[in-house]
Amino acid sequence: MLDLTILILKSLWYILPAYMANMSPVIFGGGRPLDMGKKFLDGRRILGDHKTIKGFASGILIGTLVGCLQGRSLTGFLLSSGAMLGDSLGSFVKRRMGIEAGGSAPFLDQEGFLIISILLSYPVEPLDIGSILFLLVVTPALHKGTNVIAHRLGLKGVDH
Numbered sequence: 001m002l003d004l005t006i007l008i009l010k011s012l013w014y015i016l017p018a019y020m021a022n023m024s025p026v027i028f029g030g031g032r033p034l035d036m037g038k039k040f041l042d043g044r045r046i047l048g049d050h051k052t053i054k055g056f057a058s059g060i061l062i063g064t065l066v067g068c069l070q071g072r073s074l075t076g077f078l079l080s081s082g083a084m085l086g087d088s089l090g091s092f093v094k095r096r097m098g099i100e101a102g103g104s105a106p107f108l109d110q111e112g113f114l115i116i117s118i119l120l121s122y123p124v125e126p127l128d129i130g131s132i133l134f135l136l137v138v139t140p141a142l143h144k145g146t147n148v149i150a151h152r153l154g155l156k157g158v159d160h
């Protein structure tokens with residue numbers, strides 16, 4: 001029981017900068033899109049209007065700040081950069097699949113940012129397999145919960 005509590009707390013402490021980074025664009029995003037409105041070879045947008053420069057930058061800034069407060073600034077930077085890269089990569093794949101900006105793609109929307117953020121931070125601060133599996137399991141539920149709250153607060157048009 002105590003072991004499980006420690007695993008949960010350790011995992012959430014580890015991933016906190018990535019979670020915070022992922023939430024920031026909903027509050028601080030908007031404006032000029034990261035892809036500058038450009039299209040990919042398939043004629044569809046590279047990323048779409050929902051991935052903005054301000055959102056991307058605010059995610060890295062907030063996540064890094066959280067990491068600094070935790071006393072792990074480099075990990076915080078890597079986790080939040082990974083979160084924003086993974087989030088954008090998810091949108092890139094969604095556009096290639098013909099899913100419009102804001103449309104849902106179950107795995108990509110919830111795990112994309114998580115996987116890339118752990119990949120980037122792992123070399124600097126490794127995480128045990130138990131914690132990685134725990135985060136893969138709980139993140140979709142946490143993601144859904146925060147999206148529903150953001151939707152109710154009027155911060156987000158859709159609740160996924």
Ligand code: CTP
Nearest residue numbers: 025026029030050051052055056091101102103
């Ligand atoms: N957002 C932003 N900049 C980013 C990422 C997100 O401004 N780099 C903002 C946008 O307002 C976006 C909202 O956060 O609508 C929610 O982000 P998310 O759910 O990740 O994007 P989607 O709207 O689902 O867009 P996509 O289909 O491209 O994933």
Ligand code: MG
Nearest residue numbers: 102103109160
């Ligand atoms: Mg979405």
